[in-house]
Amino acid sequence: MRLSFLLIFWLSILSFRVTAQQLIDKTNPETKFYVGLGLINISHHIYYKNPTTSGEVQSGYFTPVSLNVGYKLNKRASLQIGTAYGGSKGHVESFNKDASFEDIAYKFNARTRVVAIPVTMNFILFNAAKSLPIYATATLMPAFGTTKERGTKTYKNQTTTIHSSKDAGINTFITAGLGTNFKLIEQFSAFTEVRFLKSNLNGNNSKYYDWNYESPELFKFIASIGLGINYNFK
Numbered sequence: 289m290r291l292s293f294l295l296i297f298w299l300s301i302l303s304f305r306v307t308a309q310q311l312i313d314k315t316n317p318e319t320k321f322y323v324g325l326g327l328i329n330i331s332h333h334i335y336y337k338n339p340t341t342s343g344e345v346q347s348g349y350f351t352p353v354s355l356n357v358g359y360k361l362n363k364r365a366s367l368q369i370g371t372a373y374g375g376s377k378g379h380v381e382s383f384n385k386d387a388s389f390e391d392i393a394y395k396f397n398a399r400t401r402v403v404a405i406p407v408t409m410n411f412i413l414f415n416a417a418k419s420l421p422i423y424a425t426a427t428l429m430p431a432f433g434t435t436k437e438r439g440t441k442t443y444k445n446q447t448t449t450i451h452s453s454k455d456a457g458i459n460t461f462i463t464a465g466l467g468t469n470f471k472l473i474e475q476f477s478a479f480t481e482v483r484f485l486k487s488n489l490n491g492n493n494s495k496y497y498d499w500n501y502e503s504p505e506l507f508k509f510i511a512s513i514g515l516g517i518n519y520n521f522k
Contacts, residue, residue: 319521320360324368326516327353330483332374332461334402334433335492340453341437347398348435350374354406358518364412372404372429386443393442396451404431410467425481426464433457460489465512475522481514 334348341347351374358368378398385391406429415421439451467481487493 322358322360322368322518322520324356324358324370324479324516324518325354326356326370326479326514327351328427328463328481328483328514329511330463330486330514331511332402332429332431332459332486333488333492333494334400334431334435334457334459335488335490336433336435336455336457339455341398341435341455342396342439342451342453344396344439344451345378345380345398345437347376347378347400347437348433349376350400350402350431350433351376352402352404352406352429352431354404356406356408358408366410368408368410370406370408372406372431373402374404375399375401390444394439394450395442396437396439398435398437400433400435402431402433404429404461413466420468420470423467423469424464425467425483427462429461429463431459431461433459459492462487462489465514467514469518472517475520477518477520479514479516479518482509483512483514 329351331349331351334350336348352372353374354370354372356368356370358366360366377400378396380396382394383391384394406427408425408427410423410425412421412423434454434456436454437451438449440447441450462485463483464485465481465483467479469477469479471477
């Protein structure tokens with residue numbers, strides 16, 4: 289089923305590429321440098337050593353948005369480096385009653401912030417009719433993250449803090465897949481990618497927590513797509 293989704297996806301990109309290609313001004317040569325904005329729609333999960341969070345609320349996840357600078361090494365290969373940011377919030381509430389049926393409310397809030405440095409290598413495998421380059425892509429991304437968590441208890445209109453913690457650490461991720469890019473207009477080009485591989489090189493990888501193991505195939509496919517836009521210098 290995933291193969292069917294992928295085929296439909298690439299055919300859609302090809303049809304758009306043919307239309308967009310008519311807008312290209314081929315008289316404007318480009319240099320080998322470019323800058324771009326990218327979103328890899330893959331949720332990464334930072335695992336901290338000796339975590340102090342309570343586990344009451346989901347935390348440690350981020351989906352990176354990156355600003356990149358790239359250089360075309362030759363007609364097939366390009367190398368880029370960037371700065372990425374992502375984060376997530378978590379919230380959970382629970383309620384109980386004491387022996388006299390007075391309400392007791394518990395609230396936990398978590399906030400994760402992550403700064404990362406993605407280093408990406410792209411290599412064109414083939415270029416169909418010189419109009420649809422299909423390339424392999426791989427990214428190595430060290431990421432520094434912090435997660436703050438706070439838990440409170442409200443009882444008889446009085447709120448007290450029952451938990452407060454902060455975790456910090458560095459994880460390194462690797463992702464890989466296939467992509468294509470196409471000119472939009474003048475010096476702008478767009479790209480889209482499908483990442484089949486994701487791994488936390490620090491050794492913590494969970495199909496259930498990190499790959500949406502029980503989700504439908506279509507959802508997992510959408511969650512592996514990357515999109516972005518580049519500006520090519522003249």
